[in-house]
Amino acid sequence: MKKLRLAVYGIDHNHCAAKVSELKSMPDLFEICGVYCESKEAFNRRGKEKCYEDLKFMSEDELFSLKDLDFILVEPAVPNLVKFAKVCIDKGYHIHLDKPAGVNLKEFEELLNEAKNKNLIIQMGYMYRYNKAIRYVLDNVKQGKLGNIISVDCQMSTGLDSNFKKNFLMSYGVKSPAMYIYGVHLIDLIVTVMGKPTRVIPLNKKTMIGDLDFEDSGFAILEYPNAVCTVRVNASEVNGWERREFVVCGEKGTIQVKPIENPTQIIECYKNEAKSWSSCGHEVGLTPQDYRYKDQFVHLSKMIQKIESNPYSYEHEYLVHKLTLEACGYRFDE
Known part of the structure; x- marks a missing residue:
């Protein structure tokens, strides 16, 4: 497999640092080209983690100006996940999206539909x-x-x-x-x-x-x-x-x-x-x-390179999230 280039978009999710560390442990497969931190508060909470010491933090514009990115790791705080994911899908990037996918089921459905129409991968962070x-x-x-x-x-x-x-x-x-x-x-x-x-x-x-x-x-x-x-x-x-x-x-x-x-x-x-x-x-x-995430990212690499297919359909991802919200006490009209 070829080495894939990626960027980290948001770092305030509790799983982000561990994922960055595991990606860095596979240098033959992945290169992290840049990191965007969403706020000073997020940087103060997360940005001094050891995994970021040799990585370049940059503005949002700089991140999306990087050449030949293969995918983006979407890892902001939980309430911002779908909003950040939409920016990436709008711009035509495959993404790894941490979970859960927001309280607005319609927004997540629209995100999945856009990705499907553009033939973009959304790999959910279900490790x-x-x-x-x-x-x-x-x-x-x-x-x-x-x-x-x-x-x-x-x-x-x-x-x-x-x-x-x-x-x-x-x-x-x-x-x-x-x-x-x-x-x-x-x-x-x-x-x-x-x-x-x-x-x-x-x-x-x-x-x-x-x-x-x-x-x-x-x-x-x-x-x-x-x-x-x-x-x-x-x-x-x-x-x-x-x-x-x-x-x-x-x-x-x-x-x-x-x-x-x-x-x-x-x-x-x-x-x-x-x-x-x-x-x-x-x-x-x-x-x-x-380890927790290595196999997930290796599989993402294979999907992006069309070596393997995605066993989880867009419809599966929608259903899982809908049922999760129902388990939280929300109700939806069929």
């Missing part, structure tokens, strides 16, 4: 699509090893301090910030396995920990004709990281990933080895994955 343990489960589902799927249960929680909740989650301007920022990853996985549900039932709550008045605890049911799938998130859970999980149950077997990352463990059990009243699962050996 679990490229997690080795998750891929193992999805591959087994696709190969039919689990048979008909009867349930998918997911959890993605963490224990955040009050300052982080106030400065970030509560600034997103959504009904249920925890479901919005974490649940979107899980809903993406459920839709990948199950397709479109018949309805979404949100059950989000305020724990009031730290006297913070916002929905930091979320639960949603995605209902299917022959299955019920669940999403649980919590921004205030002690040791929530260890309980991050993805469990797929089929008529022929069950696979559980828990924790999802750092470390990762997969337990699987198939019908021919199952016992009704005792544990029978066995662990699946997996090469440790000490």
Whole structure:
């Protein structure tokens, strides 16, 4: 593959620095040609991270004057993601867009439609699509090893301090910030396995920990004709990281990933080895994955160079975001 040139458009997303670091760890594949920081406040929060030490910060005009850019990494603060993405798509660039994609579903739909009409790639920042343990489960589902799927249960929680909740989650301007920022990853996985549900039932709550008045605890049911799938998130859970999980149950077997990352463990059990009243699962050996985003960017490079196609359609991206907003408590006319 040829080496791709990219620019970073906005740095105030919580995932930006880690993505820049992982891109820089693949110098044979990627060259970061410039970085645009959206404000002095954002620079004071993020701009002194080690990953930016040898990169050139520049104005917005300078960034879009760079020659032969192959794609743009769109990483502003969460409320500005779609606005920044639209600038790039309007100018004809492929993008990697962090998530979530805004509270205005219509704006995101218009962005996707414009990208589709221009044949531009929008790679969403759902990193679990490229997690080795998750891929193992999805591959087994696709190969039919689990048979008909009867349930998918997911959890993605963490224990955040009050300052982080106030400065970030509560600034997103959504009904249920925890479901919005974490649940979107899980809903993406459920839709990948199950397709479109018949309805979404949100059950989000305020724990009031730290006297913070916002929905930091979320639960949603995605209902299917022959299955019920669940999403649980919590921004205030002690040791929530260890309980991050993805469990797929089929008529022929069950696979559980828990924790999802750092470390990762997969337990699987198939019908021919199952016992009704005792544990029978066995662990699946997996090469440790000490990174989060590399495989995602390698795949983006292959898509841009037309070596591989995008397995996630524009319609899939729209549906995932619509369902996420429904899980947050929003409703849309069909």
